[in-house]
Amino acid sequence: MMRTIEVLIVILIITGAFIAASAFAILPWPRQVSPMNLRRLSYTTLELLDSDHDLSTAAFETENYSIWSGLQVALSASLPVNVVYNLTVYEVGISGGGTELYTEMMSISNSETLGSTSDAFSYLASS
Secondary structure, eight states: OHHHHHHHHHHHHHHHHHHHHHHHOOOOOGGGSOHHHHHHHHHHHHHHHTTTTHHHHHHHOTTOHHHHHHHHHHHHHHSOTTEEOEEEEEEEEEOTTSOEEEEEEEEEEOGGGOOTTOEEOOOOOOO
16 A cells, blocks of 8 residues: 555656746747858758759749649648748740839749748749
8 A cells, every 4th residue: 555655646746847947948939049041941941852953853844733732741741830831933925115124923822821930031042
């Protein structure tokens, strides 16, 4: 009978210690982490996606929705949940007056899940 009481006391102590540690062990929000890490993560993700020329292929085949859906799945799988991405392809042209026109061809984003604790990083690439 005494061993049973000792085991119950040990279980209570361990459970209490776990609950207390969980209450005080809070991870920092992404905006508190160095922005350099976010830049490296985004650049590495873009390099990884373009290592097999998937990103370049998608940029020049804006009508192929299967490539774009695969690219969106790859971006969602590569980036943390609280990182918002917006990948947009523009066609650059020149108007009659000589000014540059940027026409949006295709865009994928997870910004519909944008919350107050999300961070964003922009990256512009041109050919």
